[in-house]
Amino acid sequence: MTEGGGRRERILDLLVGRGEVGFGTKRLCQVCAEATAVSGAGIMLMSGDAPYGSLCTANEMSDLIEQLQYALGEGPCVDAYRQDYPVLEPDLAQPSTLRWLAFAPPAIAAGVRAVFGFPLQVGSVRLGALNLCRDRPGPLSDDQHADALVMASIAAQAVLVLQTGAGPEGLASELEAGADFHYVVHQASGMVAAQLEVSVGQALVRLRAYAFGNDRHLTEVANDVVARELRFDAASGERDLVP
Amino acid sequence: MANADVIGGPAPREALLARTLVELAETLVADFDVVELLTRLADRCVEVLGVGAAGLMLAGPDGQLKVMASSSEAMRVLELFELQAKEGPCLDCYHSGKPVMQADLATPTTRWPRFAAETLAAGFRSVQALPMRLRGTVIGALNLFHAEAGEMPPADIESAQALADVATIAILAHRASLEAQVVNQQLQHALNSRIVIEQAKGMVAERAGLNMELAFTALRTYARDHNLRLVDVARSVIDGALAPSAFGSVPRGGPAQEKDA
Numbered sequence: 128m129t130e131g132g133g134r135r136e137r138i139l140d141l142l143v144g145r146g147e148v149g150f151g152t153k154r155l156c157q158v159c160a161e162a163t164a165v166s167g168a169g170i171m172l173m174s175g176d177a178p179y180g181s182l183c184t185a186n187e188m189s190d191l192i193e194q195l196q197y198a199l200g201e202g203p204c205v206d207a208y209r210q211d212y213p214v215l216e217p218d219l220a221q222p223s224t225l226r227w228l229a230f231a232p233p234a235i236a237a238g239v240r241a242v243f244g245f246p247l248q249v250g251s252v253r254l255g256a257l258n259l260c261r262d263r264p265g266p267l268s269d270d271q272h273a274d275a276l277v278m279a280s281i282a283a284q285a286v287l288v289l290q291t292g293a294g295p296e297g298l299a300s301e302l303e304a305g306a307d308f309h310y311v312v313h314q315a316s317g318m319v320a321a322q323l324e325v326s327v328g329q330a331l332v333r334l335r336a337y338a339f340g341n342d343r344h345l346t347e348v349a350n351d352v353v354a355r356e357l358r359f360d361a362a363s364g365e366r367d368l369v370p
Numbered sequence: 371m372a373n374a375d376v377i378g379g380p381a382p383r384e385a386l387l388a389r390t391l392v393e394l395a396e397t398l399v400a401d402f403d404v405v406e407l408l409t410r411l412a413d414r415c416v417e418v419l420g421v422g423a424a425g426l427m428l429a430g431p432d433g434q435l436k437v438m439a440s441s442s443e444a445m446r447v448l449e450l451f452e453l454q455a456k457e458g459p460c461l462d463c464y465h466s467g468k469p470v471m472q473a474d475l476a477t478p479t480t481r482w483p484r485f486a487a488e489t490l491a492a493g494f495r496s497v498q499a500l501p502m503r504l505r506g507t508v509i510g511a512l513n514l515f516h517a518e519a520g521e522m523p524p525a526d527i528e529s530a531q532a533l534a535d536v537a538t539i540a541i542l543a544h545r546a547s548l549e550a551q552v553v554n555q556q557l558q559h560a561l562n563s564r565i566v567i568e569q570a571k572g573m574v575a576e577r578a579g580l581n582m583e584l585a586f587t588a589l590r591t592y593a594r595d596h597n598l599r600l601v602d603v604a605r606s607v608i609d610g611a612l613a614p615s616a617f618g619s620v621p622r623g624g625p626a627q628e629k630d631a
């Protein structure tokens with residue numbers, strides 16, 4: 128018990144710099160990667176069954192892990208959130224269970240060898256998931272695992288504390304500034320919906336399919352649409368021929 | 371209800387106490403009903419401690435103590451709890467955060483004249499109130515009634531306090547979870563509204579040939595002019611209920627201002 132309390136204090140010490148009162152959301156992932164001594168860490172926010180935003184990522188590798196899960200809707204965070212339980216894949220190239228058929232190949236290609244997902248929750252409330260990744264295979268040590276659980280708990284509390292400060296209608300300014308909610312994807316969905324005369328939901332499916340088919344990030348494709356460099360109607364040949 | 375004969379020796383009773391503590395601790399990990407938990411606790415106090423009646427009182431948001439659970443549904447017992455919103459060991463215990471004991475209510479007492487009289491009339495001679503507290507927070511009290519006069523053995527008081535402590539932790543965890551649920555719902559709601567607005571910006575931008583900033587201005591102006599909420603206007607755009615032509619001029623096209631719509 129005292130050991131667990133000490134762990135939490137040690138991590139909070141890392142989070143809150145000397146002479147500071149609080150910590151920014153960006154620091155969460157940085158400290159998480161440092162504290163658990165892995166290659167990267169990221170925190171995804173989720174709702175329903177899907178990721179809707181990224182609270183922070185520690186580096187490019189964890190950014191990719193989040194991008195892939197955001198675009199594909201599968202991966203360690205998505206599973207950890209859905210199952211309400213940590214999801215551990217110590218060897219992405221030779222997984223014990225066959226899963227993440229779309230997520231695994233690009234992750235491996237980018238040098239990721241092991242991924243771990245931990246749900247962000249307070250009581251029965253689930254907010255998202257923390258992911259850790261590493262450039263070599265192998266399980267987390269007991270210490271790393273315990274640190275990750277504490278980090279996930281701190282991150283969940285932090286999100287709620289930040290949002291408590293906002294009004295019932297708005298989004299906390301720290302979240303608005305610190306987190307990435309991929310707004311450009313929703314803007315692009317609106318544009319593609321108008322181009323194809325379909326619903327925004329269908330438009331998002333088209334954007335995802337295009338990104339997957341062309342081996343690109345969903346946000347990159349969305350940026351191109353918003354910059355009017357990519358169209359989905361007749362002009363670009365992307366038009367769906369079936370009415 | 372009082373089944374003092376059950377206490378044959380220390381072993382079965384300790385086992386029962388341990389099982390009760392585990393049972394209460396298990397509720398911490400799942401959603402649970404607070405009243406059900408407290409009723410179970412009151413029943414277990416009667417079984418484990420061999421008291422005549424047990425009840426739990428929690429303070430409401432207004433600071434008033436309310437009966438949350440009782441081992442007995444008998445009116446005369448329930449009234450003893452209700453009375454303590456005004457006077458009695460539970461009220462004193464709640465205010466002081468310390469155990470309050472009265473070994474014999476038949477001895478003349480000035481502390482709670484009405485409570486003492488009614489308790490004796492209900493067939494009880496001694497009473498204890500133990501605080502439900504975690505660190506600085508007192509949330510209520512556990513109340514025990516005995517048919518006999520006399521001090522409660524220290525070991526029994528410790529056991530009762532342990533039961534009260536586990537219940538307190540469960541209740542506080544439950545409250546934190548409820549608060550978290552409310553905040554999380556607000557967060558989801560705020561994000562959903564925001565997403566709808568971004569989607570509508572995209573549609574207006576595409577249809578009216580505007581950039582995102584101008585599309586947003588057009589949506590906001592429309593909402594203000596028509597005294598509507600921005601998110602409702604955005605939803606109408608996405609549903610197709612509101613035509614893009616409603617959003618001012620298309621820069622390349624002719625004049626399409628319809629301010630007086």
